[in-house]
Amino acid sequence: MANICNNLPINGKMDGDLEEEGSQLGEAKKELETWKIKVERANDVKARLILEKLEEDEAKTKAQQEMSAYVKRQEECQKEFTQSMTTVQDEILKLGKRKQDLLNKLKRCQDELEAERAESTKLKQKFKVICAQIPDTEVKFSAQNKEEKEDNSQQIRGVFAISQRPTVLLQGGQALITFEEEKVASQILKIAKCSVSCDNISLDVKPKRITMDPTVKFEVHLDVSRKKLKVSNVPPSMPEERMKDRLEMSFSRPSQGGGEVESVEYDKNTGTGQITFLNPGVAEILALMGWYLVDLDSEVNVQVGPINKYQLRKFQTFCGSPKRTILLDDIEDRVDEEELQDNLEIHFQKPSNYGGEIESIKYISRGKALQAFFLCENKLKMDNQL
Template sequence: MDHGDEEQTLSEAKEELEQWKMKLEKAEDEKSRLQLAKLSAEDEKKAAQKDMLVLQQQGEQRMEEFTETLKGIKGEILRLKKGNEDLMKKLVESQALLQAKRAESLQLQQRFKIHAQIPEKKLKFTNKIEKEDSDNGDEHIKGVFTITQRPTVILKGGQALITFEEETVAAHILKMAKCTVSCDKDKVDVKPKFLTLDPSVKFEVHLDVSTKAVNFSNIPPSMQEERMKDRLEISFSKPSRGGGELERVDYDMDTGRGQITFLNTGVAESVALKGKFCVDVDREVNVNVSLVYSYKLKKFQTFCGIPRRSIILNDIEDVQDEEDLQDHLEIHFQKPSNYGGEVECIKYISRGKKIKAFFSEDTAEMEA
């Protein structure tokens, strides 16, 4: 091999060496890059593992919270269900109580209904009341009536009602479980008991009666409304029939009713007292007439109590007739030796009968 070939070979070797050096450097760079990538991947892995651990812990915490929440919701559902059942039970009880109260209210309404015919009273005017300043002061008559229901009790057969003059006597008798009353050859055991009166009421009726107006009814619908008003005005204006000059005519064609207002006072009263009034429509018709009035109930009061001087005797056997046995009872309970005293009133009812006793503040009377 000549010198030129050696130099060429050496040159090629150097070039190849340089190439390998470059490849080595690239390999080292790639190795460094891969090592850095590995370190970065490991850091990311650690971070991911850490995040995963945090997420796992959060998931477990969320699961615990969900479990607790679900448990609380189930408990709340059970509580609400029980509360609903309790409310339904209370609703049923309240409905039953409401029905009972309604029945009691209806019973009390029936008990406190007062049907009474108020008798006519002769009035004596003792003084004059100054008239209030009013444009229509003479158009109305006002009255106030106080209605008082007397307390009552039902006296049944085999019972006696005794009213003593002294409260202490009744109190002593009521302390005894029974009293033995001698009736000639017989003896009767009676049981004294407290007397409870039925509830009573007291109220005022404020009455306002018009002195110029009357109501009428029973008008046949035989003509137009305006024409009927004219006929009514003509009829009620005739003095020969007890009428007078009119101020106003009100008429309802659908009901056949209406109201006549006279110009002067006194005419309405004389017309209403007749009860009937002859009206010329297409023929003569007698219509019903009545005074115009209004009323209000005020100061309504209910009260009940126990009379301190009166007692009830129960379980009385009919060993004698009614009057004789009543006399023996009165004699027995008048004797101080029997803890009795002066008897103001006594009433005995034999078996199979009953009466109602009415009470006032100081006396008691019986009514069959």
């Protein structure tokens, strides 16, 4: 009994300790659960961080690869740029050389052009008379060529020979003298200055060789058809084929001077045509009329004319200086014009003055001008004063 009683307090104490230990154990379990949760969370965070690190490493590797590719591309671009720059510089050098060559060629062409212009101006000045207007001149029929009688029914043929006379413009204070002998003119031209006595004074004159303008000579061969007639100013009022029929009918009327038509040509765009008659002579008569009445949709006057063919032949140019005629220049008007001309003639007729027989002489005072024509072999004819 006693032992049992003695053991009761001890058991009681041990039970208290066990409860306390159980309480502590419970708290330890709770704390362990808490740490387990924290460890799991930490593991989750660690796993997430590992994944993120892997992703970042992958992104870093990809970025490094892209960077390497960009660097390589940059190097290639730099290389291409360098090559392109070298090519462009070479091209610039070639273009610069080409430009300089073109400038040199342009300079040569400009020099050649200036030379050609100077030559053209010189030729125009030399042959300016070729472009001169030929005055209206009455034509006289001289003879019929027997060899062309067979073609007389087809066309009228004419040959016109045009010959231009050499001219010299005589200015005031100048004189022209034509000697009978060439050697006299040659002797006078060797003298630089001649002193001519006139009353009580002495006049100095300068002998000069004459330079004449170029002249031309040519023939114009003209053929006038006796069967063909030119028609113009035809209004485009109907188709071409119908117009041809109307023209043929109109020009076939003898009452209007027409005749039998062989063929008709007509151009609607230009309003012109050509009528060929069967018999010669009809075209000549109608061409002299100038107008002809044609029956189209209404009666219309059309213009008619001859058909001519001409050809320029035997074209020749002449230039030179007369051998027996000289020019006296720088003559002062100290006396009357006729008196001074007489004194000039007397002076240059004397052999002591290296002169000789004079064929013709003409002097004009200052303020006047005269056109001198050389007819043939130094013979002069003076035109009206200009």
